Amino acid sequence: MTLAEEFRSRNFTYTDSYVYHPNSISALILIFIEIPLLLRICPTSPAFDAFIRRFETNYMRAAIYFVMSAIQWISVAAARTSLIAAAIVLLIASAFYALAGVKGQGFVGSKTLGGQGVAQMIV
Template sequence: MTLAEEFRSRNFSIYGQWTGVLCIILCFALGIANIFHFNIIILFSVICLVCSFIILFIEIPLLLRICPTSAGFDSFIRKFETNYMRAAIYLVMSIIQWLSIIKDATSLIAAAIVLLLAAIFYALAGVKGQGFVGSKTLGGQGVAQMII
């Protein structure tokens, strides 16, 4: 299945996964950009950076086979294989970034919005009864097994 065919499939888990890839980029960039504040925003930017690496392993399963990680980390990441669990983790990450508004309105709001959008896509996939379908481009559906 090509990338265009994946998007035409109307499976919200594909949309969620690609929104998650956008979240990786945004959380990493905005985490670094906001780390230079000299108040509590530093904490939220560090959390945003950590979230980008967690999302990286959640959305690109190929990395679990390539990168040397601990068994505990692998089992933590494997908890997020269903649409509802992915919606939950994205919602939690989004809420944390929304809380950064309490101190000061920064560009972390963009990360909060896109994280919320990914949570909505995964929740819609769960509500519609669509099974999680990983993008072949990101290492899903047998690509990781082909490497071994």
């Protein structure tokens, strides 16, 4: 069955097993952290927006990436899955954000993904 046939039949066999997985929440949070434009165009609650805006420094991003990596490692310890790749990548990203914080580099947001100046581009 092709992907187009699955959409027509509304039988999503490839994705439904992972959509309800607890680790998919990590992916959603990371998408909103890394693409702030989504906070402007997606209907989210003020509490969720405030939570996401807490991760605007290198140290806070290092912390959230480390926590997400720990969640993945615990998941991998419970059952060997391909999530080990996510655990490794999140741990490396956490290390790089921490290194940038230690070196005193300021966090630089992208205008393309929702940094400074996006409000003017939308309007």
